[in-house]
Amino acid sequence: MFKILKYTFADLIRSRWSYVYLGFYLLLGFVLLFLNNDLSKAIITLMNVIVVLTPMIGTIFGIMYFYSAREFTELLLAQPIKRSHIFLGQYLGIALSLAFSLVIGLGIPFLVYGVAQSAEIWDFGLLLVVGAFLTFIFVALSVNISLRNENKVKGFGYAILVWLFLAVIYDGLFLVSLVMFDDYPLDKFTLVASMFNPIDLSRILILLKLDISALLGYTGALFQSFFGSGLGMIVSLSTLLLWSLIPVGLLIRTARKRDF
Amino acid sequence: MIEIKNLHKRFGKLQVLDGVSFQVEPGGIIAVLGPNGSGKTTILKTILGMVHPQMGEIYFQGNAVLDKWEYRNDIGYLPQIARFPDNLTVQELINMIKNIRDVEADETELVNRFDLKLSLNKKLGNLSGGTRQKVNIVLTFMFDCPLLILDEPTAGLDPVALIQLKELIQEEKQKGKTLLITTHIMSLVEDLSDQIIFLLEGKIYFQGSVEELQEQTQQTDLEHSIAKILQGDV
Amino acid sequence: MRKFFFLGLILLSRFALMGNIIEVGPGNEFTSLDQAYHAAQPFDTLLLKAGTYPVISLELKKPITILSNQGAILDGESQSYILKVLSDDVYISGLTFINAGRSYTKDFAAIYVSRANRFTIVNNRILDPFFGVLMEKSHKGVISNNTITANRIREDDSGNGIHAWHSSDLLIQNNEISGLRDGVYLEFVENSVVLGNNSHNNIRYGLHFMFSNHDHYLNNTFRENGAGVAVMFSKFIEMKGNHFVQNWGTASYGLLLKEIYDAEVENNIFEENTVGIFLEGSTRINYTGNEFVQNGWAIKVSGGCYTNIFSRNNFISNSFDVSYNSKMNDNLFEGNYWSSYSGYDLDKDKVGDVPYRPVKLFSYVVNKTPETIILLRSFFVDLINFSERVSPVFTPDNLVDNAPAMKRFSND
Numbered sequence: 048m049f050k051i052l053k054y055t056f057a058d059l060i061r062s063r064w065s066y067v068y069l070g071f072y073l074l075l076g077f078v079l080l081f082l083n084n085d086l087s088k089a090i091i092t093l094m095n096v097i098v099v100l101t102p103m104i105g106t107i108f109g110i111m112y113f114y115s116a117r118e119f120t121e122l123l124l125a126q127p128i129k130r131s132h133i134f135l136g137q138y139l140g141i142a143l144s145l146a147f148s149l150v151i152g153l154g155i156p157f158l159v160y161g162v163a164q165s166a167e168i169w170d171f172g173l174l175l176v177v178g179a180f181l182t183f184i185f186v187a188l189s190v191n192i193s194l195r196n197e198n199k200v201k202g203f204g205y206a207i208l209v210w211l212f213l214a215v216i217y218d219g220l221f222l223v224s225l226v227m228f229d230d231y232p233l234d235k236f237t238l239v240a241s242m243f244n245p246i247d248l249s250r251i252l253i254l255l256k257l258d259i260s261a262l263l264g265y266t267g268a269l270f271q272s273f274f275g276s277g278l279g280m281i282v283s284l285s286t287l288l289l290w291s292l293i294p295v296g297l298l299i300r301t302a303r304k305r306d307f
Numbered sequence: 308m309i310e311i312k313n314l315h316k317r318f319g320k321l322q323v324l325d326g327v328s329f330q331v332e333p334g335g336i337i338a339v340l341g342p343n344g345s346g347k348t349t350i351l352k353t354i355l356g357m358v359h360p361q362m363g364e365i366y367f368q369g370n371a372v373l374d375k376w377e378y379r380n381d382i383g384y385l386p387q388i389a390r391f392p393d394n395l396t397v398q399e400l401i402n403m404i405k406n407i408r409d410v411e412a413d414e415t416e417l418v419n420r421f422d423l424k425l426s427l428n429k430k431l432g433n434l435s436g437g438t439r440q441k442v443n444i445v446l447t448f449m450f451d452c453p454l455l456i457l458d459e460p461t462a463g464l465d466p467v468a469l470i471q472l473k474e475l476i477q478e479e480k481q482k483g484k485t486l487l488i489t490t491h492i493m494s495l496v497e498d499l500s501d502q503i504i505f506l507l508e509g510k511i512y513f514q515g516s517v518e519e520l521q522e523q524t525q526q527t528d529l530e531h532s533i534a535k536i537l538q539g540d541v
Numbered sequence: 542m543r544k545f546f547f548l549g550l551i552l553l554s555r556f557a558l559m560g561n562i563i564e565v566g567p568g569n570e571f572t573s574l575d576q577a578y579h580a581a582q583p584f585d586t587l588l589l590k591a592g593t594y595p596v597i598s599l600e601l602k603k604p605i606t607i608l609s610n611q612g613a614i615l616d617g618e619s620q621s622y623i624l625k626v627l628s629d630d631v632y633i634s635g636l637t638f639i640n641a642g643r644s645y646t647k648d649f650a651a652i653y654v655s656r657a658n659r660f661t662i663v664n665n666r667i668l669d670p671f672f673g674v675l676m677e678k679s680h681k682g683v684i685s686n687n688t689i690t691a692n693r694i695r696e697d698d699s700g701n702g703i704h705a706w707h708s709s710d711l712l713i714q715n716n717e718i719s720g721l722r723d724g725v726y727l728e729f730v731e732n733s734v735v736l737g738n739n740s741h742n743n744i745r746y747g748l749h750f751m752f753s754n755h756d757h758y759l760n761n762t763f764r765e766n767g768a769g770v771a772v773m774f775s776k777f778i779e780m781k782g783n784h785f786v787q788n789w790g791t792a793s794y795g796l797l798l799k800e801i802y803d804a805e806v807e808n809n810i811f812e813e814n815t816v817g818i819f820l821e822g823s824t825r826i827n828y829t830g831n832e833f834v835q836n837g838w839a840i841k842v843s844g845g846c847y848t849n850i851f852s853r854n855n856f857i858s859n860s861f862d863v864s865y866n867s868k869m870n871d872n873l874f875e876g877n878y879w880s881s882y883s884g885y886d887l888d889k890d891k892v893g894d895v896p897y898r899p900v901k902l903f904s905y906v907v908n909k910t911p912e913t914i915i916l917l918r919s920f921f922v923d924l925i926n927f928s929e930r931v932s933p934v935f936t937p938d939n940l941v942d943n944a945p946a947m948k949r950f951s952n953d
Contacts, residue, residue: 054403058392085949087835087858088880091918099920118390122446125355125384125456126407129376218921222906222913229910237912250919258917261837261860263789264815265911271791306318306358 048132055140072152080160086167094253097178102185109189110206114199134302142186146179170256177249180287184245187294194301217244234267245290252283308333308485314363323349325509336486338496341506347489383452387459389443393432414449436463457488493530566590589613598622604630617641626654632661641670650675672700678707685714692720701726723749746771769794778804785811794819820846838864847871863899870937878946886947897945900936902929
């Protein structure tokens with residue numbers, strides 16, 4: 048598995064798109080910090096970008112890589128190596144190379160600016176962790192889609208749809224249902240519904256840091272105990288971990304059953 | 308060497324293999340022939356474990372192989388389409404495959420033979436289709452495996468490389484290896500193969516030597532024999 | 542040396558100059574404060590040695606100074622008041638008050654001041670009282686450098702740290718008050734100054750103003766109080782340089798202004814409060830040079846607020862800058878710095894060229910359905926905020942800052 052991972056990573060990290068992605072974050076980091084000169088504002092803008100962009104890039108990269116590497120994957124399948132190792136290796140190779148671009152691309156400008164000495168270091172660290180989580184989750188989801196769809200165009204379409212659904216549509220439906228049923232007690236529903244969307248979960252993790260004052264304004268006891276203690280952080284993080292493990296498990300299962 | 312028993316494979320509604328059984332003795336070149344969609348590639352991929360049959364058994368060197376992977380140490384495979392990671396160099400790719408198989412192998416002789424020396428440090432994404440196929444060949448032949456499976460090995464090769472490939476196949480045969488080949492080039496079959504397995508509609512239609520096939524179809528060359536089978540005159 | 546210092550201290554005290562010094566404590570003629578007080582002449586000084594003195598509801602009916610430089614402890618034995626100041630010119634300093642009484646029917650206090658003038662209460666420690674210092678109809682008093690602490694959990698079994706009623710000309714300065722119901726409570730109090738106090742972790746309000754006019758509260762810190770600071774039904778209040786921090790909770794504010802007229806709110810810092818300022822029926826108030834940092838809602842405006850003017854304030858990283866519960870607006874926001882402003886300044890006059898709308902549609906949604914707060918900062922919410930900004934339907938369309946500052950004001 049490590050061998051596959053190593054070469055996939057080596058291949059991807061040298062690709063033009065990795066450079067573009069890395070360059071984008073570098074530029075974004077420098078522009079945000081040195082044009083604004085306000086670290087906490089930069090972190091809020093960055094959150095908006097990360098929560099939407101890392102899933103999208105993860106999805107697109109994951110699906111493109113797997114479709115374009117199909118023939119090479121066949122070659123690997125004929126080698127004396129376990130199937131699950133091939134796919135795990137490739138998956139981790141993609142996800143790691145993307146996460147690498149994210150961390151390096153944002154890390155450099157923020158270190159240059161001096162985030163390490165500031166109070167915002169934890170917020171920033173959390174942002175990177177969340178970005179990495181989202182990358183791993185969405186690469187896994189898109190790999191699953193590519194494994195289940197022989198047809199590239201279809202697979203690509205589904206993957207984008209999944210991203211669009213989780214990034215925008217889900218929240219829209221969520222909001223509409225909350226407003227429509229606001230005569231009922233909703234806090235349980237609210238918390239449960241956020242667990243089913245990794246993007247919402249990641250956002251909540253960051254809200255816990257940036258907007259705790261507003262979150263604690265809500266009356267419900269469940270909200271209070273969720274946001275007011277470490278519970279929210281622990282539950283969100285572990286659910287996010289589940290979100291990254293389950294698609295990988297699914298991926299291995301699908302890969303094992305599939306014909307190539 | 309290989310024994311296949313009653314192999315069935317269906318993709319959706321399409322029955323690709325419908326009870327295929329055959330046996331291959333060690334040594335020699337076996338051509339797997341048949342019209343498009345007759346299941347040639349599917350058989351090869353089933354042997355390699357890439358396709359899971361709905362029914363049937365496969366034995367390699369006396370052992371059942373379905374859902375195993377260690378046996379592939381003894382099989383070399385040349386896939387139909389040669390596409391590799393764009394940003395690795397030829398040398399890195401060779402190292403990678405060596406690394407994965409974890410056995411000693413020396414590619415220098417093959418690299419020289421196919422004139423790839425200058426390409427070794429080029430990125431695979433920048434190579435032409437023919438050169439990639441040469442790399443593909445090197446990757447397959449550099450290991451010392453008792454069984455080689457070649458799926459359309461001549462695709463994209465120039466005449467010089469084609470001759471070199473034929474020589475290479477002959478040499479491997481001399482070493483006592485078994486080669487399973489699919490191809491559309493009948494001359495290649497006539498030149499090389501000791502045995503033909505002819506697939507039609509998911510079943511073995513014929514297994515035997517070129518001569519036997521010609522005799523059975525009462526034709527003097529292979530192409531006509533096959534055309535005759537396909538027209539349903541036999 | 543110590544004696545000299547002490548003498549100097551007494552010399553400084555204008556009361557002491559007029560009377561004798563009576564030492565109280567073990568080895569002296571008087572061992573109890575009670576005896577000593579009854580033996581003393583007006584304007585005498587009672588000097589307490591180290592030790593614990595049982596004092597239950599001692600009524601001070603003549604001008605007197607009670608001092609200790611050895612940390613004498615007055616023990617109320619959980620019965621009633623400890624000291625009752627019923628005369629003018631009483632001076633109490635350097636004492637520790639413990640075990641004041643507790644009651645559901647009477648407002649027992651460690652120090653009770655009634656109809657007294659020119660009293661001074663400095664450098665005392667009051668531990669776990671019901672009320673700390675309770676003043677009624679008293680004037681011209683100084684309450685400074687005291688520490689009043691308790692660890693109360695319920696509102697109904699705790700009193701206020703410093704409580705004044707129908708009083709005037711008080712100076713409440715540099716006290717530390719924590720764990721009571723209200724840190725400082727002023728009702729019908731005029732012309733008084735609350736300065737440099739640290740009021741924290743109180744169950745209800747850090748500071749509570751009712752029906753009190755012409756008062757100033759300056760440079761205080763209010764941290765982690767149950768509901769922050771409430772100023773209600775008062776006129777001409779000056780609030781400057783205070784620090785409102787981490788007043789978190791459902792009905793919690795940095796500052797609650799209810800029925801307030803003609804006040805100045807200047808150079809305060811509101812940091813990480815659920816609501817920075819909550820305004821209800823408050824009119825003609827100027828908010829200038831305040832910092833609103835990382836509050837849930839920097840400013841929440843409820844009904845009936847007119848001609849309030851907000852200028853030169855910094856709004857930094859608040860979840861919501863301004864929230865309204867109606868479409869009406871008669872208040873002016875002009876020339877503030879908004880960290881979420883994304884306009885530009887082409888003519889380089891340090892004022893953004895596009896107006897800023899501080900009220901977001903989402904804040905309206907959250908008012909209506911509080912659970913939706915969970916969708917804060919999501920892409921979808923940004924989308925609806927954006928569309929509302931382009932054509933306001935739910936939010937007051939004249940609520941704009943036409944001159945948003947491009948740079949944060951330095952209000953130090």
